[in-house]
Amino acid sequence: MKKNIVIIGGGPAGIITALTAKSVNPAKSVCVVKDIGAGVIPCAIPYTVSTIDNPRLNSASDQPLINAGIEILVDKAISLDIDSATVSLASGKDLSYDRLVLATGITPALPPVPGADTAGVYTIEKSLSSISMFKEKAHSAKNIVILGGGFIGAEFAEELSKGTDATVNVVEMMPKILYTAFDDEYCDIAGEQLSNLGVNLKLGIRATAIEGNGKVEAVTLDNGETLPADLVLAGVGGRPNIEIAKSAGLKISDRGSIWVDSYMRTSAHNVFAVGDCSLKRDFFTRQEVPVWLASTATSEARIAGTNLFQIRVLRQIQGTIAAFSTKLGDVCFASAGLTCRACDREGFRHVTGFSEAPDRHPGCLPGASAMKVKLVFADRAGTLMGGQICGGTSVGELVNAIAVGIQKQLNVRELDMMQIATHPLLTSAPTVHPFIESAHMALRKLREKS
């Protein structure tokens, strides 16, 4: 069987590559091969534990693909032959292509400790059946240990503490939760929110083993403590799915992702890779970074989908700015670009501005939350390098103003004088809006230095 465009993978990267490719090339045939029939919206998986009553409500629909005239094959790609431009599928079928896009994703990692394969140790699988099963197990658990205090760990900790009667422990080897995305002050607020929900945080501590006879019973820690556990959830990163690519001879990056250029082209003729399986470079250093976000993946997918047959748009992937947001307890958090900690580690001279104000004006209006914005700029030059926010739900879109600013190399002097919309019921006051005011504070520091 021959298709013009074949995409391996039905996650956000695969879907958006397919839709973009079909939109740009309406006359080409597009086929998505996915190994999970009943998929889910991946980012919302934590919320199927408690907030979303029935996991089925979190199903990912095939309808947008079908509406666009894209074919879907529920099958698994098992090998790739570059010379004949053919993918072999588990069903025995062969699929040849003019352009192939690998969007094979990652497999969540098991914790690197003895006993990680004991029954009762879970990672997050992206199928409806596995999340339904996890929900059932979680609701009968008495002692839950979450390994990893990143976004996955923190979001599950909240949902499990709210939705079940279990004691919930989070074990994180870094000194704070959400440590790669935020500076200390934001990590601390996030930690407080989880503590307020009754989650026990074990910070700066490593798990040394998972104990249990046929079934998980406890997790031992490097501080000597033993946590009883009848369910362990690992949110400790993942491993890109590169088997097909590797066997076919495609270039693999130092950290084990499929190497791609600025247009998501692999080292093989007419083969692209997008999403979690492909090499991620940092926006500022171009060094390889392990950032696996649907929003980065979909951006890559749009680049690949647009440029499959010709480079139509010169705007190539600039590297990930790691833009993300979440909500823990009553507080929403968002971050994009570099933290101060990352600047220090990478050797960037930087200056920060911080500002806080209610996100309504006056602050007595319904729905008001305190909004805190920290912006990080390049020292002297003043280029926006990163931002961190906490506050009410509007944080989720304000971070996108920061994301646009980073990608458009907004300068602190421009931002200080930028026009933004404000409204009593929707935002901070125009006189104190922390997006602008934090730039002003950074500019003041720059002035005092010079």
Next chain:
Amino acid sequence: MKKNIVIIGGGPAGIITALTAKSVNPAKSVCVVKDIGAGVIPCAIPYTVSTIDNPRLNSASDQPLINAGIEILVDKAISLDIDSATVSLASGKDLSYDRLVLATGITPALPPVPGADTAGVYTIEKSLSSISMFKEKAHSAKNIVILGGGFIGAEFAEELSKGTDATVNVVEMMPKILYTAFDDEYCDIAGEQLSNLGVNLKLGIRATAIEGNGKVEAVTLDNGETLPADLVLAGVGGRPNIEIAKSAGLKISDRGSIWVDSYMRTSAHNVFAVGDCSLKRDFFTRQEVPVWLASTATSEARIAGTNLFQIRVLRQIQGTIAAFSTKLGDVCFASAGLTCRACDREGFRHVTGFSEAPDRHPGCLPGASAMKVKLVFADRAGTLMGGQICGGTSVGELVNAIAVGIQKQLNVRELDMMQIATHPLLTSAPTVHPFIESAHMALRKLREKS
């Protein structure tokens, strides 16, 4: 008495000029002259009718000025002498300056019809006493007629319909409410929201007279109708307060504002003007426009405050992008830059993209609203010229991503591939976020054209 920096006006423009000037020049003395002692947060005045229980909660505090070491004089400037660099005050005092900033605001216009000076016809005054008085009158009214269906008229219509037992009519001579800020489809949704609240909209209709013997009794319309009225509120624009400037010989713009250059300098030596009293140019045409927004005013204030003694930052005012937002009924609305209607009027070739999605993913999550985004780009070139949104409260910050994009001349090809943060509880899904998707739709149209 001599001060280094004298600012006439205590609204957002005056306050931010003072704070910025003091921040940039800590050693200089700064004095704000304001004629209203107990001021209010101007944008929130409509909400003192119903949402904010006690108008006192909407007071504008002098504390930020006091904390910064800025002097406040409650007095009224009555004349300006450029040669001696002196302002004369109503109290008889003279105040000389090194730099003067006029932030004298506007006076709301009375409706241009016979009977406009009848008792019971109100405009919005920015003092605590006048808004308290208006609230009292509104709560005893039986028939309220609002002249003007712009932001002020629409916001008061909502609050008056929610907070009083009166019948509320809005008379707007344009075919829709919010007609200068939005294209028809958004105006219609806004109109529906007000209609649902029981507001009667009289669109495409002019008031011809206000009737009443010593006290307002009715408003006659050009369609022959007569609306009974015991309270009339006029939201029909305003007149910049330029008396002092004009008498002192400063250049006045064609439409009656204080003329300023790109750094908010007037035609007089060492005299600046900011906010509603100063000339506003459109960002795209540089033509004079009557846009009076606190967010534009504060942007100008930051430019003036930074550059009073030297031009320290070359980023000058680029013209207003008219960024604003509001909420009517259950729907939030926001707009920045040019509408299609304005493009047509001004002769800009343009292409639009539209996209709609729930602002949570999946859409069953709590707090979800339908978000509709329309973006306007320059035809062929693809430069972002404007955006309109309606949806939930996050609209209030998403418009600021659009505002940053307009001011940084974001291109549709860049936006189509931009990285943005998404989260199930806070935003649309990364696969369908209308901010990106509307760019994709516009790009598709551009492709089909070429």
